[in-house]
Amino acid sequence: xxxxxxxxxxxxxxxxxxxxxxxxxxxxxxxxxxxxxxxxxxxxxxxxxxxxxxxxxxxxxxxxxxxxxxxxxxxxxxxxxxxxxxxxxxxxxxxxxxxxxxxxxxxxxxxxxxxxxxxxxxxxxxxxxxxxxxxxxxxxxxxxxxxxxxxxxxxxxxxxxxxxxxxxxxxxxxxxxxxxxxxxxxxxxxxxxxxxxxxxxxxxxxxxxxxxxxxxxxxxxxxxxxxxxxxxxxxxxxxxxxxxxxxxxxxxxxxxxxxxxxxxxxxxxxxxxxxxxxxxxxxxxxxxxxxxxxxxxxxxxxxxxxxxxxxxxxxxxxxxxxxxxxxxxxxxxxxxxxxxxxxxxxxxxxxxxxxxxxxxxxxxxxxxxxxxxxxxxxxxxxxxxxxxxxxxxxxxxxxxxxx
Amino acid sequence: xxxxxxxxxxxxxxxxxxxxxxxxxxxxxxxxxxxxxxxxxxxxxxxxxxxxxxxxxxxxxxxxxxxxxxxxxxxxxxxxxxxxxxxxxxxxxxxxxxxxxxxxxxxxxxxxxxxxxxxxxxxxxxxxxxxxxxxxxxxxxxxxxxxxxxxxxxxxxxxxxxxxxxxxxxxxxxxxxxxxxxxxxxxxxxxxxxxxxxxxxxxxxxxxxxxxxxxxxxxxxxxxxxxxxxxxxxxxxxxxxxxxxxxxxxxxxxxxxxxxxxxxxxxxxxxxxxxxxxxxxxxxxxxxxxxxxxxxxxxxxxxxxxxxxxxxxxxxxxxxxxxxxxxxxxxxxxxxxxxxxxxxxxxxxxxxxxxxxxxxxxxxxxx
Numbered sequence: 127x128x129x130x131x132x133x134x135x136x137x138x139x140x141x142x143x144x145x146x147x148x149x150x151x152x153x154x155x156x157x158x159x160x161x162x163x164x165x166x167x168x169x170x171x172x173x174x175x176x177x178x179x180x181x182x183x184x185x186x187x188x189x190x191x192x193x194x195x196x197x198x199x200x201x202x203x204x205x206x207x208x209x210x211x212x213x214x215x216x217x218x219x220x221x222x223x224x225x226x227x228x229x230x231x232x233x234x235x236x237x238x239x240x241x242x243x244x245x246x247x248x249x250x251x252x253x254x255x256x257x258x259x260x261x262x263x264x265x266x267x268x269x270x271x272x273x274x275x276x277x278x279x280x281x282x283x284x285x286x287x288x289x290x291x292x293x294x295x296x297x298x299x300x301x302x303x304x305x306x307x308x309x310x311x312x313x314x315x316x317x318x319x320x321x322x323x324x325x326x327x328x329x330x331x332x333x334x335x336x337x338x339x340x341x342x343x344x345x346x347x348x349x350x351x352x353x354x355x356x357x358x359x360x361x362x363x364x365x366x367x368x369x370x371x372x373x374x375x376x377x378x379x380x381x382x383x384x385x386x387x388x389x390x391x392x393x394x395x396x397x398x399x400x401x402x403x404x405x406x407x408x409x410x411x412x413x414x415x416x417x418x419x420x421x422x423x424x425x426x427x428x429x430x431x432x433x434x435x436x437x438x439x440x441x442x443x444x445x446x447x448x449x450x451x452x453x454x455x456x457x458x459x460x461x462x463x464x465x466x467x468x469x470x471x472x473x474x475x476x477x478x479x480x481x482x483x484x485x486x487x488x489x490x491x492x493x494x495x496x497x498x499x500x501x502x503x504x505x506x507x508x509x510x511x512x513x514x515x516x517x518x519x520x521x522x523x524x525x526x527x528x529x
Numbered sequence: 530x531x532x533x534x535x536x537x538x539x540x541x542x543x544x545x546x547x548x549x550x551x552x553x554x555x556x557x558x559x560x561x562x563x564x565x566x567x568x569x570x571x572x573x574x575x576x577x578x579x580x581x582x583x584x585x586x587x588x589x590x591x592x593x594x595x596x597x598x599x600x601x602x603x604x605x606x607x608x609x610x611x612x613x614x615x616x617x618x619x620x621x622x623x624x625x626x627x628x629x630x631x632x633x634x635x636x637x638x639x640x641x642x643x644x645x646x647x648x649x650x651x652x653x654x655x656x657x658x659x660x661x662x663x664x665x666x667x668x669x670x671x672x673x674x675x676x677x678x679x680x681x682x683x684x685x686x687x688x689x690x691x692x693x694x695x696x697x698x699x700x701x702x703x704x705x706x707x708x709x710x711x712x713x714x715x716x717x718x719x720x721x722x723x724x725x726x727x728x729x730x731x732x733x734x735x736x737x738x739x740x741x742x743x744x745x746x747x748x749x750x751x752x753x754x755x756x757x758x759x760x761x762x763x764x765x766x767x768x769x770x771x772x773x774x775x776x777x778x779x780x781x782x783x784x785x786x787x788x789x790x791x792x793x794x795x796x797x798x799x800x801x802x803x804x805x806x807x808x809x810x811x812x813x814x815x816x817x818x819x820x821x822x823x824x825x826x827x828x829x830x831x832x833x834x835x836x837x838x839x840x841x842x843x844x845x846x847x848x849x850x851x852x853x854x855x856x857x858x859x860x861x862x863x864x865x866x867x868x869x870x871x872x873x874x875x876x877x878x879x880x881x882x883x884x885x886x887x888x889x890x891x892x893x894x895x896x
Contacts (some may be wrong), residue, residue, distance in 0.1 A: 483702065487775065
């Protein structure tokens with residue numbers, strides 16, 4: 127091998143992800159303007175995702191429901207389906223993993239792939255992209271755009287250039303012609319505020335930023351200014367980081383309740399459903415927490431967190447039991463609660479490992495192992511059929527359920 | 530009810546039954562001691578897990594019964610002068626406690642609502658010396674698990690088989706086993722019970738280390754300890770206990786024979802630099818050439834101990850939580866012990882040089 131191999135990085139972006147997921151399970155929506163709305167019956171609810179038929183009318187994400195209906199009267203609104211998007215997201219990650227193990231999930235609907243050196247295996251980058259797009263369309267009935275470049279930043283920029291179903295290459299030698307004419311706001315990582323401050327000093331395009339005086343940038347943004355300039359020049363050395371095992375330091379979930387609660391049973395039920403999600407995530411990542419913590423935000427916004435050390439575990443049962451204990455010890459049911467959260471953390475991965483009797487005697491009947499099997503089986507069923515298909519009996523009672 | 534009783538007798542009874550009085554409950558009556566006067570007085574505490582009944586000699590002027598708040602009643606009696614105490618129930622469950630120049634009138638609770646102890650037939654019991662039982666509990670209780678995720682391990686196995694009593698505790702990382710065999714001091718039918726750790730703790734506190742016998746009966750999921758003037762009942766843990774015989778390895782790679790007290794002293798000194806987080810800082814054993822080198826390195830400092838030991842088999846480097854060794858070695862009276870090692874990630878077992886009266890198995894720490 128001579129010199130250093132050119133990196134090949136893809137960014138796969140799922141187009142209109144939530145609504146295309148809905149369309150894949152409900153084909154009647156196809157060909158009609160449709161959108162997922164937080165609460166379709168509520169006129170002041172917001173649009174979470176609109177399909178391309180709706181976008182043609184000007185319907186956009188975060189638009190209010192009544193605004194969207196006024197510009198697109200035939201718009202079909204569907205509520206979000208719990209669990210569907212996570213499941214679809216896992217499925218498309220599965221497809222991506224056929225090509226490389228070096229995948230970094232950036233969000234529920236996009237991921238980077240490092241395909242450096244894979245040309246001999248699968249063909250030219252554009253061909254690989256076509257294969258991936260085809261598989262995602264045929265197997266999942268979902269659309270994606272793919273950006274191809276030699277680093278994460280440029281591949282992300284490329285993926286934005288042609289949507290939906292676009293495959294765009296943006297190599298370093300294209301930066302001058304394709305990237306520099308764009309406004310700074312188009313740059314990944316630059317929001318309204320940063321745009322405003324850049325515009326104030328006369329930096330309007332990415333090209334302006336790329337050639338800007340270092341000192342000026344340093345004065346305004348500090349170290350971040352330097353990074354911005356490198357990106358504007360198409361330079362991004364950050365690796366596609368598949369978040370290796372053991373990297374996880376904590377997993378948590380919280381929810382703002384639909385109304386303030388003062389009932390212990392109700393609070394515990396909420397905690398159980400959150401613990402279930404934390405446990406599922408923890409088991410998937412093979413991450414055992416040494417501490418369980420809960421967050422309680424009262425109606426007056428005063429927030430407390432409490433934590434407890436446990437025998438390292440990723441079982442829903444252990445997480446919930448410890449969380450419920452903390453809740454009971456720290457709440458008298460008088461102060462109304464508006465938000466509840468639960469999480470596990472493992473601050474110290476270097477801790478030497480105390481070997482247990484169950485590690486060396488695998489044939490021992492062990493309730494913890496039984497529970498582990500049970501919960502993993504539940505995870506499996508959920509990941510196949512959706513997280514709404516299997517619930518603990520405690521979470522079934524509609525009157526206790528808090529969404 | 531009207532009784533006169535010496536402060537000393539009264540307090541002895543209170544101290545015993547208080548061990549079964551609930552401290553956190555929503556039922557006020559469970560925070561009370563039931564006092565019943567007939568020929569003697571009988572005091573009862575019952576937190577619905579453990580129940581204790583204790584008989585105390587007294588001069589019964591008028592039979593009857595009442596429930597008194599355990600904490601208040603205990604605190605009052607404890608501070609009374611060493612003299613005769615008069616207790617009399619007045620109207621509306623109001624209770625007079627009088628002793629020399631002190632006079633209390635406190636609120637009692639009618640005894641009707643007090644939950645009765647489970648009834649267990651006193652047949653086919655196990656008889657064993659109080660002193661031996663107390664010792665055996667103390668020698669195994671520290672290895673009972675506190676992890677509620679494996680409920681069965683929060684108790685000790687109590688196995689009685691043709692004259693041999695075996696008590697086993699396993700917390701997942703270590704095992705403590707004690708046996709006692711004697712046709713003279715123990716008898717009964719074969720049984721296998723799992724007794725909650727809390728119950729064993731309390732019974733070990735109550736029984737005196739004397740050469741009297743205690744009788745143990747079990748029925749359903751309840752156990753009864755009969756100590757003569759005092760009985761204790763408890764719920765048993767349900768489920769199958771681990772097969773402890775299968776856990777203790779029958780083969781070994783390395784064996785050392787060492788003086789128990791000297792080895793204990795080494796571990797105790799080594800532990801002095803481990804000020805906290807014992808799980809982070811294991812004690813390392815380096816076994817070779819009839820010498821065991823024990824070291825610990827922490828942020829607070831380092832320690833190195835050497836101890837002579839008769840050695841057989843392979844050299845070995847292995848690390849442990851020092852507390853597991855200290856707690857086991859402290860309860861071994863034998864002058865010398867054998868320690869059998871498997872691998873540096875497998876179990877090691879402390880055994881007597883002769884016989885099999887005990888086994889302490891400890892799992893190492895992988896560094």
